[in-house]
Every structure is written in structure tokens, then in C-alpha cells.
Amino acid sequence: MPKATALMISLSLAISASARADEGAHWAYDGHGGPEHWAELSKDFSMCGLGRNQSPVNLAGAVPSSLAAIRFDYPLETSEIVNNGHTVQINIAPGSAIDADGHHYLLKQVHFHTPSENQIDGKSFAAEAHFVHADADGNLAVVAVLFDDGAASPGLAALDPAMPDRTGQHRPVQARNAIAALLPPSRDYFEYSGSLTTPPCSEGVRWLVMKQPMTISPVQREALARIMHGPNNRPVQPLNARLVLD
């Protein structure tokens, strides 16, 4: 094997090994590392079992509450697209933000799940995109977009050439228009208080779930599921004492 090739292989192995180490205990969507075992995998994951405000949920029985419009300030300069073995994630360069109820959150990354994690009135969707934001104190707000089976998503079609097939793969990407095309024209939303849907399942996450679903073609859904080793959806969690706001 030529030296350069050997070096590249060992570098890529080192990168994927460090990506795994950063995630802590190995977790998955099925088998011994599956969602019902997440809390047992590490003491850092205890909220996955003990939490009372976990995500995703079935959004049902929403309480009318005239939520203020979310203000999107989304230049959407992207930096790279990453396959981390659990999802495909587009990292967003600093400068995109939302304002929700007078609270300012910076957009950090956008990633995908298939099928959807959240449900509406018991309906599961073909896919879901999560726009993950954080405020200056690290409080998180996730804008969720649901995708029904139907016409191809122009946003996903534009991302397709850059999609990283293998775990640990990073690629530079300019995907401003692609990311913008993932958002529905109507920005009406449901809101509830929840958690990360992956370990460590930390709570205090503001969930802003867009009511208008977008569409994804069966071919796109299958391609996403293949590269994300899907299905990659945590089952819905009990609402307990929480209200869903409409």
C-alpha cells in the first residue's frame, strides 16, 4: 500500500475513533444500546430514564394560547455536513438566529430523523428535521419540521450531492438555499417543554414544532434512512404534567 494511502486510512480511522469517544457510552436505536436501555448505559444518561419532561412526544390536546410569531433571522451560512453515525448534521456558521417570545437563540446545526420523532394527534411522519438553537446561557430551543410522504423535498435534493455516506465523514458544504427550503411557508407552531431526544436526554429544551408538514419522496426517505443507519427515532415519551401550547 502506498504510504500516502496508508496515512489517509489511519487518519480517517483516528477521526472516526475520536468522534465515537466524544459521544461517551455507545448508544443506538435498537438492541442492547437501544432507547429503553439508554439510562443504564452511563450515569450521564440517567435523565433518559428519570426525566419527566422528555422528548419526543405525541402533540395532542393542545391548549389555545396565541403564541407570538417566531422571528427567523436566517442567513444560513453553512460550514460542513457530518455523518456522526446517529444522524446527518449540517453545522451552521455563526450569524443565524431566532427570536421567540423576546428570547434570542443562535442556530447551531440542523439534522434529521426518519421516521419522525414527534407525532401530531398520534400520527407519525416520514421524517423530521431539527434546527437546534442555543441562547447565550446554553439554553436550547429546537425548531422541528415534519415531513410527510409525497413530492421530493427540494432542500434534501440540493443536499444530496454533499451527503456523507459513511460514519465519521465530514464535508465542507455551502447549503444556504437547501436549508432554507426545508422550512415550511407557514410558521405556525406548537410549543412544549422537553428534552434532547438523544443521550444524555437533558431537559429544559424549548420545542417549537412547525404545524405545516413539508414532503419527502420515498426515494429520499430511504436514502436518508440508509446513511443514518435508520430508523433513528426515539419512541414518544409521556407528557406527564406538561401542556402542549397552540
Ligand SMILES: [Zn+2]
Ligand atoms: Zn434531533
